[in-house]
Amino acid sequence: MISFPKPENLNGSELRQELLEAGVSISQGFKSVSAEADGRLYLDIMQQDEAKAAAVVAAHNGNTVAPEPTVADKLSSVGLSVADLKEALGL
Numbered sequence: 895m896i897s898f899p900k901p902e903n904l905n906g907s908e909l910r911q912e913l914l915e916a917g918v919s920i921s922q923g924f925k926s927v928s929a930e931a932d933g934r935l936y937l938d939i940m941q942q943d944e945a946k947a948a949a950v951v952a953a954h955n956g957n958t959v960a961p962e963p964t965v966a967d968k969l970s971s972v973g974l975s976v977a978d979l980k981e982a983l984g985l
Contacts, residue, residue: 895928896944898951901972903958916950918943 901909906927913920920926921938928936939947966976 895936895938896941897934898948900933901954901956902931902949903956904929904954908956909954912950912954913937913939913947916946917969918947918950918976932968940945 926938
C-alpha cells in the first residue's frame with residue numbers, strides 16, 4: 895500500500911477508473927483503495943506506478959452527487975424490467 899494526500903472530493907470508483915486510464919494497475923482486493931481517518935488515501939499499487947498515481951490523485955475531483963437513476967434502474971428497484979413494462983403496455 896502506498897499513501898497519498900486524500901483528495902477533498904473523493905469518489906473511489908471514479909478514482910479507480912482514472913488510475914486505470916493512466917495505466918496504473920490496482921489490486922482488485924477489498925481494501926485496494928482506502929481513505930483513512932488520518933487524512934491519507936492508501937492505494938494497493940506497484941511501487942513503479944507511484945509517480946503516475948500521485949499525479950492522478952492530485953488532479954482527482956470526484957463527483958460527490960449520486961448519478962440520477964435510469965428508467966431501467968427505477969424499474970429494477972421494484973422487480974421489473976423495460977421488457978416487462980413494454981409487455982404490460984402492449985408495446
